[in-house]
């Protein structure tokens with residue numbers, strides 16, 4: 001919490017204005033890096049923060065692919081809150097943080113998933129951020145479209161097993177790839193995929209073929225070639241695929257990692273990479289710039305300069321994903337493309353009580369993937 005909200009509350013109470021009921025809306029002014037759309041993420045955490053407080057909360061469902069501005073220029077409210085200002089005003093900083101960073105991570109993840117053209121995407125970026133937020137990073141990247149995550153806490157949050165191979169340190173400690181691979185295979189239960197990092201001592205080609213020969217049940221090799229050593233990563237992967245196939249290792253998958261971003265994923269598309277492990281690009285995604293603005297005080301529409309006043313309802317075209325904002329929840333709005341727009345708001349909390357059962361991270365992710373496919377087909 002930021003102290004200025006606490007001071008505002010103290011002033012309101014000193015003026016006997018603590019019972020004034022307000023309506024506020026959470027909106028973004030624009031999206032970073034020219035993104036045409038974003039994925040809303042973090043709603044579940046906001047619900048857990050506000051549950052039990054005497055407020056009503058409503059908004060577009062978590063995982064909704066949205067645009068910040070509607071066709072009529074109004075900002076699209078992704079979430080709205082109604083109650084006494086003194087009951088929730090102090091929480092503004094926390095609520096915004098729970099939406100801004102996760103939505104940036106989920107959006108970047110969705111964009112990487114689209115660049116990967118459906119190939120599995122692994123979220124490996126926890127090391128770039130403070131450990132306290134690893135579970136949030138993992139959940140947000142999964143909701144955006146990553147298939148698996150690396151931290152046990154994050155995996156638990158999304159109901160999956162964490163994934164990972166081995167660090168370069170293991171090979172260095174054991175003196176050779178073969179020794180590390182054999183010891184790993186002997187110890188780990190069969191449920192742990194046999195995927196080996198191959199570029200500790202050797203170049204990618206000789207390391208991969210050596211790993212294939214060492215372990216007949218090898219499922220994949222991971223390339224972690226740093227950019228400075230790479231040359232054409234695409235050609236390295238193509239050569240590797242060819243040589244592995246040539247020697248009968250068609251089933252061994254190739255996992256690419258090492259500072260990959262959207263552009264590099266796109267460049268590797270069709271090269272023979274079977275899955276992508278992405279770290280910094282996802283964990284350090286730009287945050288969205290959501291803000292909370294009051295739009296109604298004591299029943300009267302009002303707003304600060306530059307914002308549209310009054311309680312608003314967000315609509316989306318199911319065909320072309322354009323947005324419109326209306327003062328009515330039952331408007332019949334026809335999109336420029338001719339389709340009937342749908343009202344996107346759902347109730348979240350009524351008097352501090354949940355209006356719906358919590359949705360699983362998988363359910364939210366599935367809806368994101370469907371929407372991303374739609375927006376990329378427009």
Ligand SMILES: [Zn+2]
Pocket residue numbers: 317318319320321322335336337338339
């Ligand atoms: Zn439309």
